[in-house]
Amino acid sequence: MASEGVFLVRDGQLIEMGYAPFSAEEVLQSLLEQYPALLSGRQIDPASPREWLLIAREKGVPGTAGGADLWSIDHLFVDQDGIPTIVEVKRSTDTRIRREVVGQMFDYAANGVRYWPVERLREDLAARTGGPQAADRAVADLLIRAGVPELRTEAYWQQVESNLRAGRLRMLFVADVIPESLRRIIEFLNEQMTQCEVLGIEIRQYVADGHQVLAPTVIGQTSESRRLKGRGDTRTFDELLAASSDAVRTIESRLTALADERGWLVNTTRAGRHYRLPNNSTLVQLFPADFGGGLQFVLEGVSDAGLTEQAAALQAELGQLAGKPVKDRRPWVKVEPILEKWDQFAEHWLPAYAAAVAQASERPRS
Numbered sequence: 001m002a003s004e005g006v007f008l009v010r011d012g013q014l015i016e017m018g019y020a021p022f023s024a025e026e027v028l029q030s031l032l033e034q035y036p037a038l039l040s041g042r043q044i045d046p047a048s049p050r051e052w053l054l055i056a057r058e059k060g061v062p063g064t065a066g067g068a069d070l071w072s073i074d075h076l077f078v079d080q081d082g083i084p085t086i087v088e089v090k091r092s093t094d095t096r097i098r099r100e101v102v103g104q105m106f107d108y109a110a111n112g113v114r115y116w117p118v119e120r121l122r123e124d125l126a127a128r129t130g131g132p133q134a135a136d137r138a139v140a141d142l143l144i145r146a147g148v149p150e151l152r153t154e155a156y157w158q159q160v161e162s163n164l165r166a167g168r169l170r171m172l173f174v175a176d177v178i179p180e181s182l183r184r185i186i187e188f189l190n191e192q193m194t195q196c197e198v199l200g201i202e203i204r205q206y207v208a209d210g211h212q213v214l215a216p217t218v219i220g221q222t223s224e225s226r227r228l229k230g231r232g233d234t235r236t237f238d239e240l241l242a243a244s245s246d247a248v249r250t251i252e253s254r255l256t257a258l259a260d261e262r263g264w265l266v267n268t269t270r271a272g273r274h275y276r277l278p279n280n281s282t283l284v285q286l287f288p289a290d291f292g293g294g295l296q297f298v299l300e301g302v303s304d305a306g307l308t309e310q311a312a313a314l315q316a317e318l319g320q321l322a323g324k325p326v327k328d329r330r331p332w333v334k335v336e337p338i339l340e341k342w343d344q345f346a347e348h349w350l351p352a353y354a355a356a357v358a359q360a361s362e363r364p365r366s
Contacts, residue, residue, distance in 0.1 A: 004017075004018075004175075006019075006213060006215070008101070008211055009209070010211070015209060015211060016208060017206035017211070017213050018206060018207060018208055019204060019205070019206055020206065020207045021091065021092065021175050021176050021205070022091060022205055024091075024271070025091050027064065028091070028174065028203065029057070029074055029075070029089050030088050031059055031203075031214070032074075032075055032087065032174065032236055036052035037052070038201075038203055038214060038216050039077070039085075039087070039172065039174075039201060040201060040217075040218050041079070042196075043216070043217070043218040044199065044218055046165075047200075048078045051079060051080050051145045051146040052077045052078075052142075052281050053077060053079075053122050053138055053139065053142040054075060054077050054128070055076040055078060055084075055121050055128070056074070056075075056076055056125070056128055056166060057074065057075055058072045059075070061073060061091055061107070061108050061111050061112050061116075061122065062111065063111055065114075065115055067115070069126060070111070071104070071107055071111070073086050073087070073088060073108045073112075073193030074087055075087035075089070075323070076121075076124075076303050077111075078121075079146075079170075080143060080145075080148060080181075080286065081270065082157070082158075082160035082161075082162070082163050082166055082269075083163050083170055083197075084112070084113075084116075084121075084157055084160065084169045084170070085170040085172060086105065086108050086109060086164060086169065086170070086171050086172065087103065087172045087174055088101055088105050088108070088171075088172070088173055088174065088268075089175070090174075091175060091176055092175055092176050092177035092178075100184055101173060102182070106171065107146045107207050108169055108171075112164075112165050112169075116123075116164060117330075118160050118164065120155055121160065122135065127138075136153045136178065139153050139156055139157075139317060140153065143156065143216060145264065147311060154267075154280070155267050155269055157268045158267065158269055158272070158274055158282075158285070159270065160287075161270065161359065162242045162269060162270075162271035162287060163271065165287065165296065165332065166195065166271060166287065166289065167195050167196070168271075169195075169196055169197075170196065170197040170199070170297070171197070171198045172200075172201055173186060173198075173199070173200045173201070173292075173345075174200070174201045174203060175201075175203070176199045176202070176203060176204060176205060177202060177204070178202045178219055181262060182200065184294065185201060185228065185288070186198055186199060186219060186220035189212065191318050197218040199219065199221065200218070200220050201216055201218055202216065202217045202219055203215070203216045203217075203363075204217075206336050224289075228333075233290075235270075236273070237269065237270055237272065240288040240289045243288075244288040244289065244292075245292065245293055245335075247293065247335050248261060248288045248292075251286065251293070251335045251338065251339055252273060252286055252288070252348040254342065254346070255275055256273075258275075259275050262285065263278055264276060264277060264278070265277070265278065265280065272286055272287040272288075273285070273286045277354065277358055277361070279361055280357070281358065281360075282296070282298045282363045283350075283353070283354055284296070284350075286335075288306070292334065292335075293334065293336075294332050294333060294334055294335060295332070295334045295338060296332045297318065297328055297331050297353065298330055298335075298357070299311050299318075299329055299331060300314055300330055301357060301360045301361070302314065302359075302360045303329065304360070305359070305360035305363040307356055307359065307360055307365060310356045310359075311356070313333055314353050315331065318331060318333065318349065321337060321338055321341050321344065321349060322334070322338070323337045334337075
């Protein structure tokens with residue numbers, strides 16, 4: 001074992017610890033599952049240390065909407081801001097760590113953002129923790145550890161959904177030793193990507209006389225990347241709204257007025273404003289910073305409740321309002337065409353949609 005000047009003081013003795021590579025990739029993967037703090041959330045964000053919640057190990061990633069999984073990532077975590085965090089683990093002795101792992105990571109990220117519905121992530125967490133109630137407790141514990149206990153579970157998952165929709169995520173390359181070639185790639189990507197964070201975490205293992213020390217170091221945070229990430233991540237919803245177009249601000253004002261008039265609930269996260277029926281069913285979500293401003297609707301609940309004809313009619317008319325067909329179960333449309341046809345939207349389509357959502361919430365899913 002090579003000495004790297006790491007010492008452990010125990011019972012009045014100074015024990016020199018020797019560097020030792022992990023015996024298998026699975027060992028490091030299991031350590032991350034058991035001790036997520038090894039991802040060193042304080043080094044990643046000293047001003048607001050990251051707290052972690054493991055969604056799943058060997059998380060499947062489909063290549064098409066509703067399709068079978070084509071890839072499997074080592075770990076999927078979320079932090080207190082609902083940012084999905086993909087973790088890929090490799091040992092330094094694995095030659096793929098230099099090039100292939102980068103391509104793998106971007107396959108995972110590109111397809112995960114596009115084809116992971118937030119409901120699936122909730123189901124994965126429930127499966128890992130022992131059911132929906134246990135999953136809610138895990139989220140609540142995450143928020144308590146992060147110092148934001150007032151944030152409700154549903155609002156938290158809305159943040160996760162907002163981040164997925166906007167392509168905001170974190171990619172972590174984890175190894176016992178990260179080679180210089182990969183370090184340069186990580187630093188370059190982290191400076192160039194504004195919506196995503198790309199980092200390496202080197203977790204060195206030192207052992208001696210039955211003792212073990214694990215020392216994580218975050219790699220990839222140049223002064224430029226810190227400046228860019230800090231500027232983008234700290235904006236509140238009000239700041240995003242203030243920086244948005246006149247159309248986005250007008251839509252927000254009109255939707256909020258409708259909510260006051262019709263008794264809807266309004267919930268605001270960092271990325272979006274969510275309008276809900278009094279029974280807490282989601283109607284409309286406004287995201288000021290997503291592709292110039294967009295609205296998202298939840299038609300899947302109407303369809304899943306067996307109201308397939310109503311869902312199809314609503315989808316077709318929404319496509320007419322948006323100026324192009326919408327096919328997703330949670331369609332996203334830009335604000336400008338909706339504003340141009342506001343009377344038809346607010347007086348006809350939106351009341352019919354709200355009625356269908358309310359009806360669906362009272363029926364068992366088919």
